[in-house]
Amino acid sequence: MERIKLAADLSLSRIIHGEWRLSDWNYTDEELLELIEHCLELGITTFDHADIYGSYTCESIFGRALAKKPELRERMEIVTKCGIVLESPNRPDHQSHHYNTSKAHIKQSVENSLQSLGTDYIDLLLIHRPDPFMDPEEVADAFHELKQEGKVRHFGVSNFKRHQLNMLQSFLNIELVTNQVELSAYELENIQDGTLDLCMEKRMAPMAWSPLGGGNIFTSEEEKAVRLRAALTKVAGEIDAGGIDEVLYAWLLNHPANIMPIVGSGKTSRIDSAVSALNHTLTRDQWFEIYTASMGHDIP
Amino acid sequence: MERIKLAADLSLSRIIHGEWRLSDWNYTDEELLELIEHCLELGITTFDHADIYGSYTCESIFGRALAKKPELRERMEIVTKCGIVLESPNRPDHQSHHYNTSKAHIKQSVENSLQSLGTDYIDLLLIHRPDPFMDPEEVADAFHELKQEGKVRHFGVSNFKRHQLNMLQSFLNIELVTNQVELSAYELENIQDGTLDLCMEKRMAPMAWSPLGGGNIFTSEEEKAVRLRAALTKVAGEIDAGGIDEVLYAWLLNHPANIMPIVGSGKTSRIDSAVSALNHTLTRDQWFEIYTASMGHDIP
Amino acid sequence: MERIKLAADLSLSRIIHGEWRLSDWNYTDEELLELIEHCLELGITTFDHADIYGSYTCESIFGRALAKKPELRERMEIVTKCGIVLESPNRPDHQSHHYNTSKAHIKQSVENSLQSLGTDYIDLLLIHRPDPFMDPEEVADAFHELKQEGKVRHFGVSNFKRHQLNMLQSFLNIELVTNQVELSAYELENIQDGTLDLCMEKRMAPMAWSPLGGGNIFTSEEEKAVRLRAALTKVAGEIDAGGIDEVLYAWLLNHPANIMPIVGSGKTSRIDSAVSALNHTLTRDQWFEIYTASMGHDIP
Incomplete structure (x- = not known):
């Protein structure tokens, strides 16, 4: 399968498998492992997660399946996201639905993701939503440390409009490598409002959620x-x-x-x-x- | 008449004559030639065309009049456009109204324009509409070759918003010299949405269609x-x-x-x-x- | 009180006192002086004016109070604005409400402000509104001369959207140091449309009008x-x-x-x-x- 190069040392498969609804499928670890291997055989090597998917459960479910065959880790790229805080029985300390892009939250979220996925690195970490209360210096600090520590290889954003992406990038000494946005023939907003144009201008291949x-x-x-x-x-x-x-x-x-x-x-x-x-x-x-x-x- | 310098070797007359409705005027070649000479006497040396005007007929009508007095060619600047595909009895192979900014289409469109106008160069070629399916590398290739071949002297766009213009420019090693947009006291959109501001920021004098x-x-x-x-x-x-x-x-x-x-x-x-x-x-x-x-x- | 550094030689107090409604308070010079001194004691050293406030009267009222204790001038930063023309009994020659960002108007407005305020310099001059008829070269000339003459130390804008700020900045060899815009929990427009993001991207601390x-x-x-x-x-x-x-x-x-x-x-x-x-x-x-x-x- 065609691969898209996002950085000198990172390419993703053109088709990406998304784990958004993984917890709804009620797969046994074996069944999920079969699905993962089916993807890999097709050349789909990139798996898209977020801390919050399945009310904070999908990363763990995926991790359990992966633990059955740990050698698959090196054949795939794991994308995950952070920055949304959801109320959930699995996070009893969360008091409201809000965004948190503080350094502490980003770093803790990555620790949780690493542990849930049973891996020691994330290939690509995305800020899940543009946060109107974002302190970009905190994001820059978090990204810098996570890269230094080898816990995250590359960084990007999701659902960012042009001005949000340009603002955050201006604080980073690391290049954002993607913007994961809603793109489909049904929902043209990001195609028409300049979001896709900015991706092209920046030679930044976008990931498309809800492509159908x-x-x-x-x-x-x-x-x-x-x-x-x-x-x-x-x-x-x-x-x-x-x-x-x-x-x-x-x-x-x-x-x-x-x-x-x-x-x-x-x-x-x-x-x-x-x-x-x-x-x-x-x-x-x-x-x-x-x-x-x-x-x-x-x-x- | 005042002239506006768009590049070291291209200036246009401040007032431009537009050939959009040329086919409606039902002028004989002699009458049209008179009109052209009237313009030139006033200092209006720039004539604005598009491949599609008059359902693909206006360039030819203009070309026939110009052929009566070919020495006028050197006293005028010819602007034309490409990138829109119209269904027309004059283009029986066209199956739908769409945009086409592929390299092949741009190059063929210029060949047609040169032949219709009876000239061997276009002073200024514009992409007629922002194409949501544009491959900017194809546009860059087409522009580069057309310039090398001496068939088009300068390039610009039409009806582009800021993000579209910035995106395309980022792929070109040639400077876009104008953006032809609707500008009038009646229709303020491009004055208010930042299109005109970007032209000023880029020191790019805009052409105004529908000025009335x-x-x-x-x-x-x-x-x-x-x-x-x-x-x-x-x-x-x-x-x-x-x-x-x-x-x-x-x-x-x-x-x-x-x-x-x-x-x-x-x-x-x-x-x-x-x-x-x-x-x-x-x-x-x-x-x-x-x-x-x-x-x-x-x-x- | 915390101070915000806008330039190497300009910082403002985090809280700013606004003189928009000064003429409504009907204070004696002594009462106003008390208010000013109360602000200074709290660390509020920045006072925000505009030529037009109180139908062109507020600067004078403030100036009269300041004249009672001229030594306060050096302990404060005076911000004022220009560029709006109002019909007013105090400006009988004004025939309509419009914007004027011509060089002549900006320079004359500053002269008036200096005289009304009884000071020989403005710390920060803002263009009050984006002017759709702005000639940015005239603004650049006016700013340059005012700085050379020592009449205005720094320059900024007010109510500018991203494209307007970028356009004007591109004509200046002086850095705009702020954008004073409406910002509050009640009115989110500038927080959501990219205006605040551009301020952050440019490391330009914004002033907030109508914060309540x-x-x-x-x-x-x-x-x-x-x-x-x-x-x-x-x-x-x-x-x-x-x-x-x-x-x-x-x-x-x-x-x-x-x-x-x-x-x-x-x-x-x-x-x-x-x-x-x-x-x-x-x-x-x-x-x-x-x-x-x-x-x-x-x-x-």
């Missing part, structure tokens, strides 16, 4: 979903795709920004669809047909 | 048009202008950003009005009276 | 005010604050951007509250409780 638009496209009777589904179905026929999910992935993969879609499914068939999408080339007619169907009006 | 606001100001009974017409009429009286169109041009010409209005009329009297506007100086009271009339509320 | 949200929070029955008042009241109890105004100030003072709130009250008790706020530390739970109460919805 959160599932709405498949089932919703809402106008936008109906319009988009029709366009996707037409294009699926034209390119002989296995389903409209393949077209949705192809729509992102064909974009020149080196977008890395995160596939958040626990079903191997769905993961296989994403990988199949790598073989599809959309014409400009097709790409814009999907784009304008999403907008609900023609381009000027 | 698309004609709405003259006839519409819509509130904004009525308000603005009243303010323009008052100022026209104060400065002894020939009509409110002169005031509209003067409103742009008095702005310090070196805005170059594009006059899209085939009538010499209308073109003369634009030139007359060069003699008018608006007071700050007058400039803001027009500005606030357009907004419909006072400044803070 | 213009008083709405205390009395309005509007939903947003009610929501916010409840959150502030709860936090006031938790941190043992004297009132919700202290919490509002603390909310800004705890932010890492080095925000300098402008206290626009003529009552010493209100000024004391702002100073007391310097002692309060908000937890992240509390800061976000106030933030989300203002927004009316949770963070993502």
